[in-house]
Amino acid sequence: MxxxxxxxxxxxxxxxxxxxxxxxxxxxxxxxxxxxxxxxxxxxxxxxxxxxxxxxxxxxxxxxxxxxxxxxxxxxxxxxxxxxxxxxxxxxxxxxxxxxxxxxxxxxxxxxxxxxxxxxxxxxxxxxxxxxxxxxxxxxxxxxxxxxxxxxxxxxxxxxxxxxxxxxxxxxxxxxxxxxxxxxxxxxxxxxxxxxxxxxxxxxxxxxxxxxxxGKAIFTLDIVPDNLLVAVVAHPDHFGAAVKSFDDSETRKVKGVVDVKQLPQGVAVYADNTFAALKGRSVLKVDWDLSNAETRSSEQLATDYAKALTDKGIIAADKGDVEKAFGENGLKILEAQIVFPFLAHAPMEPLDAVFIKAADGSLDVYNGAQFPGMDRNTAAKVVGLDPSKVRLNTQITGGSFGRKAQFGSPYMQEAATVYAATDRSRPVKHMWTREDDIRGGYYRPMYLHKMRGAINADGRIVAWDQAIVGQSILGKADLDSTSVEGASELPYDVPNLRVVSHNVKLAVPPLWWRSVGHTHTGFAVETFLDELFQMAGKDPVEARLQQLTEDPRYAGVLKKAAELADWGAKVPEGRQRGVAVVKSFGTYVGQVVEVSAGADGVPRVHKVWCAVDCGIAINPNVIKAQMEGGIGYGLGAVLFDAVTLGKGGSIMQSNFHDYRSIRINEMPHVEVAIIKSGERPTGVGEPGVPPVGPATANAWRRLTGSPVRSLPIVAVATS
Structure with a gap:
């Protein structure tokens, strides 16, 4: 149609x-x-x-x-x-x-x-x-x-x-x-x-x-106006690179290719159909200027992150006297460093947008917009129209996980630039492929956590020192709350607490990823906490409950998840269980995970028991679906996912073969319990993600004896 x-x-x-x-x-x-x-x-x-x-x-x-x-x-x-x-x-x-x-x-x-x-x-x-x-x-x-x-x-x-x-x-x-x-x-x-x-x-x-x-639902990709021009852009393999020169002689020989134009974002290929646009781009030769590009590998970045720990940093939390507490006698002390990779959002539907000029000179733009007003204003500015002359028509979209929520609307800026470079006589669909999306930046930033904790003879944590190194998603020079949320407001009763943040600058554009800071702080806190309790010989559920004294809703979801899993009962041979509890976006989630080692040594998660307290439950069906989806999304990331920069800073991953999602046969059985509450409703789209990673890592550590110090747990070959 x-x-x-x-x-x-x-x-x-x-x-x-x-x-x-x-x-x-x-x-x-x-x-x-x-x-x-x-x-x-x-x-x-x-x-x-x-x-x-x-x-x-x-x-x-x-x-x-x-x-x-x-x-x-x-x-x-x-x-x-x-x-x-x-x-x-x-x-x-x-x-x-x-x-x-x-x-x-x-x-x-x-x-x-x-x-x-x-x-x-x-x-x-x-x-x-x-x-x-x-x-x-x-x-x-x-x-x-x-x-x-x-x-x-x-x-x-x-x-x-x-x-x-x-x-x-x-x-x-x-x-x-x-x-x-x-x-x-x-x-x-x-x-x-x-x-x-x-x-x-x-x-x-x-x-x-x-x-x-x-199949009746209409997504942006389904919008195919008459006389449509399809455009794709060739982007560099290095963040921060720019076009030095290009040769489009072979591209223009491809049947269906209409034009090739250099843009600030790269080189655009315009064609009468998607196949021609992609084929034309594949034979385009571009010489890239790397003078302002990120040329460090992920390994080099990790080394530089560790060096940043020697800087003063920005205080995010400071309670009691941490240094004095660590000097007390009779304490068991644990130290750890955990490295978190860049993560792509990898929604099922990559970015796309359609531009159609109306007879009166106004413009209709169709896309899956998380910030539609911002996208409209950006498009209007690029094409030189008053915002009142641009209609942004929001379409249902196949996932996002934060990918389409970009301040400044950089994707819309590129799409509108692609359209503005034409004579505007034809509708234009600008689209990214899966490879464009995986390699396109705006990742969950890479982070390094340095942890130090002390536990006394009673098995209580008495001192906690944590430093976090990573990009500020908000681009701040001072404290970015999204870097430390979940750590700076530690829910456990720890009398001596210090959390320090270190902002680093990279050419890799950062963005929030499903559950934002809790993606890494939840993992770091809950795995390190679990190690401390194990070192003291304490049960991880009972020990948590002893130090969750401030907010009973934390204890509520932890107790319920443990009850669902029949915590304390005998675990099947060759399996172990792990637990984690994280509050994010006002919602409390406790999870218990049961893990074994597969024949290839890869962790096999069999079951996840999840308890959620999100206030008044508007629709339990949706809440359960979001918990299940968040568990699958978070589990795939902690097991397999990383965007890595190789030698010279080139992006290594490109599609689901080397940045893979969890497969249907790997999805665990999930049981969800919703805590009855009279509190105002809070969010459920993201809070199911943070606990599954640390709960899995805790179970894996108890099974193998080895703590997880870098993610993903399973390294996917990229060579």
Missing amino acids: TIQAISTTRRAFLAGSGGLVIGFTLVPKIAAFAAESGEQAGGPDELIALNTFVKVGTDNTVTVLSKHIEMGQGPFTGLATLVAEELDADWEQMRAVHSPADDKIYANLAFGLQGTGGSTSIANSYEQFRKAGATVRAMLVAAAADEWSVPASEITVEKGRVKHAGSGRESGFGALSTKAATMKPPVDVKLKDPATFTLIGQELPKLDTVSKTN
Whole structure:
């Protein structure tokens, strides 16, 4: 299907033909290629209601405009659940689409601009979307009361039906939506007592599952407008390198290649189809200037990181008197250094974007945008248009894990530069291959942790000294909290604690990776802690509980995970278990892992028992899926993943053969328990990742007798 055919429905849907204003701001009437749930039925004339977050169709469907991108983590379903709960809708009538790009109307309340990340989608929207649903409910009730000439107080709403028991009248939402649009929205609405929830807390099916299963879901890669020009860019093998010269004579001989242009990011090849673009790029000869490039290998970087430990560093935590504590008699002291490699995000869908010039000279951009307003503004600046003339249409996307959440939108800058370099008469799709993505930088930074700990005769940790060396993801010269989170606020009762951070500068661009600083601090803390307890002959669960005295929610998930695993029972021959507990993004997760050694010596993780406390559980089905997915993602990384720089600084990895994900036969059995809670909901997209690495390493150490001092545990050959 062409873009013209598909976009007709989307344009009519988002423009609407009437309005149900609920006290927020009207949705801009933009022409948008909206990513829809796939279960939406009926023609565009049926969706007549319009407001900031909720649309009511004449067919009784309720469509929620998600300000957060749907990339598999469940905001379409979660936000629709919040609306449906307060609206008293039936789940079968709920739909979801992406909202337009607008940093004010659709701001993430945790960020101050529209964006998805930090496991904040539900946490920042919890009351906002419930109020949106409750307000629409009140207006539908007011419309029914006016039409039926009955008191609003006598009207009830249940499972999508508006009823008046006295007269026996009832209606669906659709028949009342036009009249409801004329009703003055209430200034304030009373939200339900959580004890009366009927949908929140239920395992409702995800709204986007069917369309993603039957192939109807539209991703950016699926957008193929007529007369499309496909573009790919040749990038250097060294970070910081620039084009010195290039020879495109062979490239231009490839049938379908249209043009070749030098850009600040590399050399772009334009073609009539993807095959020609890739083939043309493969025969392009580029001479790269390495004068400003990173030419150190990963081994050299590790050596330089160790040298940085002699610098003063930046104090992240300083409690008690660490040096004095280490001088006390009768202590057992342990020291360790742990090296963490660069990690690529490796989402299933690499980066891509489509640019289409409208007849009036404005521009439609389609991509999976975690920061849509930022992407729109970047595209507008590059192509020389006012931002009001650029429509950023957010598409569902096949994963991200932080990859698309880039301040300054460097990918959009490249994509827009590729488009701007043409005469703009043809739509342009700019795309990265898997190799471009793995070798494209914006990695989880490489880190070095130096640890020193002391444990007394009672088996209690009394002193802890930790230094962390790595890039500042935020580019700061002073303390970057993302480098030390999870270490500087150690949850264990340690009277003498010091954490120091050392920022280093590299040409390798850094970025947050699923669970950010907790990817390395959680591993370092929980493995080193476990070694100290083993050195003291203490049970790792009981010892943790003894020093988790400040926050009972830590102990809650640890106890539950241990209970699920029947901790203390006999472990099958040839296996060992490890445990870890990490709080990230406000969510507490405890995990127990059971490991054996495979025939090839590779760790084989058989089972993972996981307990999670994320406050009020909006949808247990989504929470469990995110814990399972996070465990698989984190386990693959700790076992196999590393982006390494070889001799001269060249990037060694390129695809899943040497930067591989965990395979289906390697995925352990996972059991998840959700702790019942009345606390506000917190994130679940990332917190399942941090504990699985240290829990696996702890089990592996107990099985083999060797602690893990560098990751990945299994070195993948790259030569």
